[in-house]
Amino acid sequence: MDRILLGHGSGGRLMHQLIGDYLAPGFDIKTLDDAAVLDNINHNRIAFTTDSYVVDPIFFPGGDIGSLAINGTVNDLCMVGARPLFITVGLIIEEGLEVNDLKRVLSSMRNAAKNADVRVVAGDTKVVNKGKADRIFINTSGIGILEDGIDISGSRAVVGDRIILSGPIGNHGIAVMSEREGFVFEPPVYSDTRPLNRLCLEMLSFTKEIHAMRDPTRGGLATTLKEIANASGVGITIDEESIPIDPGVKGACDILGFDPLYVANEGILVAFVRPDIAEALLDKMRNNPYAKEARIIGEVIEKPEGTVLLQTAIGGRRIVDMLSGEQLPRIC
Amino acid sequence: MDRILLGHGSGGRLMHQLIGDYLAPGFDIKTLDDAAVLDNINHNRIAFTTDSYVVDPIFFPGGDIGSLAINGTVNDLCMVGARPLFITVGLIIEEGLEVNDLKRVLSSMRNAAKNADVRVVAGDTKVVNKGKADRIFINTSGIGILEDGIDISGSRAVVGDRIILSGPIGNHGIAVMSEREGFVFEPPVYSDTRPLNRLCLEMLSFTKEIHAMRDPTRGGLATTLKEIANASGVGITIDEESIPIDPGVKGACDILGFDPLYVANEGILVAFVRPDIAEALLDKMRNNPYAKEARIIGEVIEKPEGTVLLQTAIGGRRIVDMLSGEQLPRIC
Numbered sequence: 001m002d003r004i005l006l007g008h009g010s011g012g013r014l015m016h017q018l019i020g021d022y023l024a025p026g027f028d029i030k031t032l033d034d035a036a037v038l039d040n041i042n043h044n045r046i047a048f049t050t051d052s053y054v055v056d057p058i059f060f061p062g063g064d065i066g067s068l069a070i071n072g073t074v075n076d077l078c079m080v081g082a083r084p085l086f087i088t089v090g091l092i093i094e095e096g097l098e099v100n101d102l103k104r105v106l107s108s109m110r111n112a113a114k115n116a117d118v119r120v121v122a123g124d125t126k127v128v129n130k131g132k133a134d135r136i137f138i139n140t141s142g143i144g145i146l147e148d149g150i151d152i153s154g155s156r157a158v159v160g161d162r163i164i165l166s167g168p169i170g171n172h173g174i175a176v177m178s179e180r181e182g183f184v185f186e187p188p189v190y191s192d193t194r195p196l197n198r199l200c201l202e203m204l205s206f207t208k209e210i211h212a213m214r215d216p217t218r219g220g221l222a223t224t225l226k227e228i229a230n231a232s233g234v235g236i237t238i239d240e241e242s243i244p245i246d247p248g249v250k251g252a253c254d255i256l257g258f259d260p261l262y263v264a265n266e267g268i269l270v271a272f273v274r275p276d277i278a279e280a281l282l283d284k285m286r287n288n289p290y291a292k293e294a295r296i297i298g299e300v301i302e303k304p305e306g307t308v309l310l311q312t313a314i315g316g317r318r319i320v321d322m323l324s325g326e327q328l329p330r331i332c
Numbered sequence: 333m334d335r336i337l338l339g340h341g342s343g344g345r346l347m348h349q350l351i352g353d354y355l356a357p358g359f360d361i362k363t364l365d366d367a368a369v370l371d372n373i374n375h376n377r378i379a380f381t382t383d384s385y386v387v388d389p390i391f392f393p394g395g396d397i398g399s400l401a402i403n404g405t406v407n408d409l410c411m412v413g414a415r416p417l418f419i420t421v422g423l424i425i426e427e428g429l430e431v432n433d434l435k436r437v438l439s440s441m442r443n444a445a446k447n448a449d450v451r452v453v454a455g456d457t458k459v460v461n462k463g464k465a466d467r468i469f470i471n472t473s474g475i476g477i478l479e480d481g482i483d484i485s486g487s488r489a490v491v492g493d494r495i496i497l498s499g500p501i502g503n504h505g506i507a508v509m510s511e512r513e514g515f516v517f518e519p520p521v522y523s524d525t526r527p528l529n530r531l532c533l534e535m536l537s538f539t540k541e542i543h544a545m546r547d548p549t550r551g552g553l554a555t556t557l558k559e560i561a562n563a564s565g566v567g568i569t570i571d572e573e574s575i576p577i578d579p580g581v582k583g584a585c586d587i588l589g590f591d592p593l594y595v596a597n598e599g600i601l602v603a604f605v606r607p608d609i610a611e612a613l614l615d616k617m618r619n620n621p622y623a624k625e626a627r628i629i630g631e632v633i634e635k636p637e638g639t640v641l642l643q644t645a646i647g648g649r650r651i652v653d654m655l656s657g658e659q660l661p662r663i664c
Contacts, residue, residue: 002431002432003427004426004429004430004434005459006427007459008425008459009458009459015457019455019457022438023421023457027421027442027445027452028451028452029454035454036453038418041378041417041475041477044373044376046378046475048453048454049420049454050420050421050422050456052422054458054460086368088381089355090382092386092424094336095335095336096335097336098334098335098336099354100334102336102354103354106355106358107358109359110359120360121380122367122381123355123382124383124384125340125347125350125351125355126385126386127342128386128388128466129661131463132388133465133466133469134465137460139382139422141420141471143373143378143475145373329459330458
């Protein structure tokens with residue numbers, strides 16, 4: 001391979017190769033967790049994360065690149081158990097972008113920041129010649145603080161852990177795709193972009209003993225579970241029938257041949273917890289409006305290590321792997 | 333104005349309008365300082381900054397987009413008096429980028445991070461379709477810590493302050509432009525991209541009473557001084573003959589009709605300090621290899637507020653304003 005492919009940005013196998021081969025070595029990027037946890041800032045623990053957003057189109061049902069950029073970075077901080085506090089915004093704008101579109105995106109960012117109770121404290125704006133970007137790209141970086149006793153990582157799942165999924169899968173990816181391609185689904189599908197910090201705060205006030213937590217964005221639920229299985233050196237088994245999928249998403253996936261397990265989400269999470277507290281945590285979560293449909297979808301098993309097994313609705317069993325290419329490019 | 337222009341990214345008047353009208357309101361971006369200083373993280377003071385890099389071409393004499401992205405964010409943290417510690421990297425890659433070019437950029441980032449003694453702790457990679465970006469754009473965000481007693485801001489310059497410039501101006505902008513346009517200057521011009529944290533540490537160990545400090549990047553020395561004059565509500569007078577300019581830069585500017593005061597720099601700073609410590613600080617700075625040519629180039633005066641006056645080499649006096657358009661787009 002001598003050139004970068006679209007699939008290198010998919011969240012799947014190619015991206016993992018790229019990160020493993022070129023990005024992680026020599027940097028201090030140690031895991032595939034959503035945020036770095038820094039232990040040595042005057043004895044405080046701070047989480048630090050970054051994400052660039054290149055979603056196409058920039059406006060889609062249920063959100064836009066602005067709300068996505070705020071919520072996405074807020075959620076990345078939440079996934080290591082941090083309380084998000086501060087966000088920076090870096091804009092790369094294509095010459096010729098309509099000012100009204102920029103205003104709309106910025107207004108959406110402001111609302112999202114307010115809704116997630118984070119402060120946007122620094123920004124940067126670059127403009128590139130027409131044809132050298134695609135309307136607007138947004139980077140958001142964020143910092144949050146971690147309370148003592150929290151140690152959440154994709155590498156900490158242990159055998160017996162129950163896997164809680166907070167809500168239905170596939171809404172974001174299908175919403176973006178429908179807008180991009182001009183498809184209309186019935187019922188309509190809206191992105192689930194939203195901040196998960198209140199939900200996570202409620203979960204962590206119930207128990208600090210969450211082992212692993214992730215929001216399954218690019219690459220979908222399948223890729224996230226596979227990453228955790230790999231990083232923790234465990235097996236994972238999930239039950240297809242237990243995974244909530246909205247009717248619009250199901251219909252769209254049936255028609256278009258997408259597997260919803262690989263479709264991106266922006267407002268749900270998976271949490272790995274001890275079996276004895278899983279049901280009680282689930283009850284707690286269901287009181288939050290963003291997790292009313294939370295369910296236990298599976299558990300962690302000893303073997304085969306690094307493997308995700310799906311118990312299918314028709315009684316079969318199949319191995320869930322990462323995508324090697326790209327199902328839906330530029331989904332976030 | 334209903335569309336974004338290239339000049340909105342210039343660092344000049346249009347960009348200030350864009351930030352003032354649309355970006356700052358509703359966010360907590362309070363000043364035009366290079367980094368936000370956060371006072372309330374468990375009683376620690378942390379600086380937080382972000383910058384996106386879209387320089388064209390990505391390789392140029394003296395550096396590349398990778399070293400630029402590390403050094404630029406390191407320097408933004410330094411300019412508020414912080415000690416840079418951690419960096420995140422967000423890559424937006426155009427499909428088709430040669431992997432060898434990516435490797436070269438990443439290798440340059442690693443070396444720059446090592447040289448500046450900062451750790452790259454988190455990253456993100458997006459890939460967009462061919463023709464929807466320009467090879468590679470890089471966002472770097474950074475955090476650093478501030479010692480007690482440091483309060484540096486572009487709004488804190490006071491009447492009587494001497495203005496120290498750490499080195500010759502215009503090298504970065506001319507180096508990038510020469511590579512982009514295929515010009516060869518004699519002597520050749522190299523970008524001054526480099527980390528200023530050791531220099532700043534030495535300065536702050538000599539005195540914490542630096543009022544304002546900035547690295548004059550986009551928009552050049554003129555724009556930076558004008559910003560400080562505005563933010564501090566003071567006048568500034570500078571002496572043209574005291575401003576060091578390398579022969580290659582001077583020749584290039586003469587031929588091409590550029591004013592070196594507006595050409596971007598990536599490895600120099602201006603510092604505003606009390607007159608009674610200025611000479612001693614200058615002596616201290618000159619021991620650093622990056623500030624051997626440091627000079628006092630002017631001082632802060634009472635009136636006219638918000639104005640920069642240049643005493644020209646031929647004995648005249650002119651007002652130095654911000655550029656309203658764009659002299660050299662995509663310089664960083």
